[in-house]
Amino acid sequence: MEIFFWLSSLLVIYIYIGYPVLLKFLPKIPKYSENANEYYPNVTVLIPAFNEEKHIEGTIKNKLDSNYPSDKLQIIVISDESEDSTDELVKAYAIKDPRITLIRQSPRQGKTAGLNLAIPHANGEVVVFSDANSHYHPDAIQHLVNTFQDPDIGYVTGKMVYVNEDGNLIGDGCSAYMKYENHMRELETQTGSVVGVDGGIDAIRKELYQPMNADQLPDFVLPLKVVTQGKRVAYCEKALLNEESLSSAQSEFRMRVRVSLRAYWAMWDMKHLFNPFKYQWFSLQITSHKLLRYLAFIPLFVAFVTNGLITGEGIFYKASFIAQITFYSIAAFVALNDGSKNRIFGLAHYFCLINIASAMAFIKFLKREKIVLWKPRVG
Numbered sequence: 001m002e003i004f005f006w007l008s009s010l011l012v013i014y015i016y017i018g019y020p021v022l023l024k025f026l027p028k029i030p031k032y033s034e035n036a037n038e039y040y041p042n043v044t045v046l047i048p049a050f051n052e053e054k055h056i057e058g059t060i061k062n063k064l065d066s067n068y069p070s071d072k073l074q075i076i077v078i079s080d081e082s083e084d085s086t087d088e089l090v091k092a093y094a095i096k097d098p099r100i101t102l103i104r105q106s107p108r109q110g111k112t113a114g115l116n117l118a119i120p121h122a123n124g125e126v127v128v129f130s131d132a133n134s135h136y137h138p139d140a141i142q143h144l145v146n147t148f149q150d151p152d153i154g155y156v157t158g159k160m161v162y163v164n165e166d167g168n169l170i171g172d173g174c175s176a177y178m179k180y181e182n183h184m185r186e187l188e189t190q191t192g193s194v195v196g197v198d199g200g201i202d203a204i205r206k207e208l209y210q211p212m213n214a215d216q217l218p219d220f221v222l223p224l225k226v227v228t229q230g231k232r233v234a235y236c237e238k239a240l241l242n243e244e245s246l247s248s249a250q251s252e253f254r255m256r257v258r259v260s261l262r263a264y265w266a267m268w269d270m271k272h273l274f275n276p277f278k279y280q281w282f283s284l285q286i287t288s289h290k291l292l293r294y295l296a297f298i299p300l301f302v303a304f305v306t307n308g309l310i311t312g313e314g315i316f317y318k319a320s321f322i323a324q325i326t327f328y329s330i331a332a333f334v335a336l337n338d339g340s341k342n343r344i345f346g347l348a349h350y351f352c353l354i355n356i357a358s359a360m361a362f363i364k365f366l367k368r369e370k371i372v373l374w375k376p377r378v379g
Contacts, residue, residue: 002313005306008299015296019288023187032150039149042072043141044124044206048111049090050080052132057089059132060100067138068145076101077132078118080373081108110372113214119206127206129218134200137240144203144239154208154231155223157185157197158239176347177354184289185235192281194233195289197223201241205231215370216269217262220290224270227282249335249353256354258371260294260361265370267291297359304328328352 045063049056056077063075077090079102087104094100103121105114119127126145130136140158147156159182161175181196188194199219210225212218223233267274267290274291276283307321327348334349 001306001310004302005310005317008302008306011292011299012296012303015288015292015299020184020187022288023184023191026191028190029192032153039146040069040072041125041145041148042074042123043068043126043128043145043203044074044076044122045128045130045141046076046078046115046118046122047130047132048078048080048114049082049086049132050108051082051084051086053082053084053086053089055133056086057093059130059134060090060093062135063130063141064097064099065138066136066141068141070099073141074099074101074123076103076118076121078114079104080110080114081106108373110214112212112216112218112372115218116211119209119211122206125206126203127209128203129199129201131200131243133243135242136201137242140201140239140241143236144201147234147236147239148203148205150232150234152232153234154226154229155197155204155233156202156236156239157194157223157233158201158241159235159237160198160200160241160243176343177350182235182237186237188285188289189232189235192232192285193227194223194235195286196220197233198241200243201239213269215262215265215372217259217266220263220266221270224266224273224286227273227279228270249349253353253357256357257361257364260358261364261369261371263290263294264361264365267294268365294358295362297355297362300355 047056047059047063052059060075060077063073064070066073077086077100079087079090081104087102090100090102094102101121103114103118105117115129126148128141128144136158144156144158147153160178185194185196197219202219202223204222204226208226208229208231209222210229212221212225226233267286273279273286274283304321304324307317307324311318311321330345331349331352334345335353
């Protein structure tokens with residue numbers, strides 16, 4: 001049992017600590033110098049929406065107020081057969097501003113199909129993907145665009161900053177998780193290509209866009225398709241997006257299950273990228289950052305069970321088992337006591353939440369379940 005405990009424990013350590021440390025010591029790719037005041041390609045912002053009457057006007061205005069040349073900007077809202085006043089609000093904006101276009105997808109087919117539908121109507125050399133509730137900082141689009149001055153970069157993701165009320169432990173845990181993810185993306189950009197992106201603030205060279213199946217996760221599959229075309233995916237820390245975090249653990253859990261399930265299918269569809277003979281370093285990146293991360297619940301479970309069976313083998317094993325019990329007890333305590341204000345406790349809870357969600361999604365994946373449609377995020 002000791003060998004299983006150590007193997008599973010070392011794997012967990014590699015997933016969360018070892019891989020980032022490895023990135024720090026790898027050779028760095030020279031950074032391409034930006035000429036911020038000389039690069040203004042046409043840009044199309046795509047905004048998929050389903051029943052977003054509460055947010056769509058603010059999101060459109062946010063994009064129109066960007067510090068980017070107005071004559072170079074196009075906005076396309078893809079309404080996925082919205083049932084509220086989303087379409088009417090967008091049409092009213094379009095009458096006043098010809099840069100705005102509404103495309104209605106009917107019958108409802110989901111975000112990915114909507115993007116496929118809108119791409120032929122995009123006149124931009126660069127296509128930016130925004131959620132219907134995503135508010136960019138004024139210079140975000142310009143920073144995304146500047147990154148494409150490096151001809152080797154085909155896809156760029158920005159930095160998502162979750163805003164939440166004080167004491168919102170789900171928000172605090174999510175924010176801490178995103179800080180960790182953004183640090184990973186920065187390291188991956190310096191050494192190769194980013195594996196995962198934020199769908200609310202990312203961009204692609206239009207010429208590299210390849211249609212996806214309706215059930216595929218665009219935030220995951222599209223960057224991988226760019227890698228298969230020999231281009232890099234980069235992280236741009238200066239391109240900032242503010243988005244409200246979910247305040248409900250149930251809502252966050254459902255969202256994580258949905259994203260994890262689609263990520264499993266994305267890895268299955270793009271499994272050729274795990275071939276180290278063809279994709280060299282990137283195959284290790286996607287294995288370490290995505291496959292092992294999503295399956296981390298397995299070594300975590302094995303480490304806990306085997307540790308419990310070998311506590312009589314020495315004081316170290318007793319202490320490590322007590323530490324694990326304490327950690328998971330804290331997570332359970334937070335789950336049962338929404339009033340807890342301790343952010344460290346909240347991080348333990350969020351860590352467990354995302355791993356349980358991954359386990360639940362993996363079961364659904366084994367049962368061949370897929371998700372194409374869903375309702376907007378709720379707080």
